[in-house]
């Protein structure tokens with residue numbers, strides 16, 4: 001397993017935000033994290049990325065407790081695109097993407113051809129080559145989001161953690177981003193609100209409800225009409241799409 005979480009509990013003050021959450025993210029697979037607003041998705045991703053420490057339970061990376069993996073090693077292998085990521089003003093787009101190479105460089109090593117290749121590939125994959133010399137501040141919200149993703153890709157991570165990365169994107173770029181993440185040879189954990197997109201692109205899903213796991217498994221097993229009613233409080237019919245073979249949700253008015 002690439003990332004595992006075993007019985008995680010995370011408390012803030014007296015409040016238990018995550019309660020007994022376990023998961024396995026398999027190498028090269030895309031794990032979708034679903035759940036209503038406030039169900040604990042961002043909190044869980046921050047624990048998985050090593051930014052927060054669980055109150056109880058354990059997270060492992062390739063079988064090793066995340067607490068024993070040094071900061072630098074963690075930054076080399078785990079990339080995290082946060083929901084409201086910000087970046088300093090006055091930088092050019094290319095410089096923001098170059099920041100992704102930072103964990104790979106030692107104090108004495110100069111900028112290498114491998115660094116250049118990683119940055120170029122990341123820009124191309126995010127579809128942002130033409131904007132490379134633009135000022136960060138001049139980008140639209142969606143373009144900024146794509147540059148954050150390019151920076152994460154430039155990091156050449158083994159694990160990619162994404163918190164609602166499609167939020168500000170137009171539909172073409174939402175689909176493009178999900179297709180890109182699904183095609184990468186990395187383990188990804190991605191929080192999404194669009195359940196049909198999750199069904200189309202994710203290998204496995206985990207649904208949080210009030211900080212607990214309400215369901216986990218394949219999209220077919222997880223996205224049932226009962227779950228949509230009980231967890232998301234919507235009436236819907238779920239059919240197998242004749243176009244892509246995955247579940248497709250029709251919401252009822």
Ligand SMILES: Nc1ncnc2c1ncn2[C@@H]1O[C@H](COP(=O)(O)OP(=O)(O)OP(=O)(O)O)[C@@H](O)[C@H]1O
Pocket residue numbers: 012017035036037038039040041042043044
């Ligand atoms: N630092 C914090 N201090 C106090 N409460 C917090 C903190 N972080 C998270 N919470 C609470 O924990 C709950 C889960 O929040 P979280 O952001 O993880 O949910 P989410 O599923 O990502 O929500 P959304 O879909 O709205 O982004 C929320 O009720 C939130 O208010």
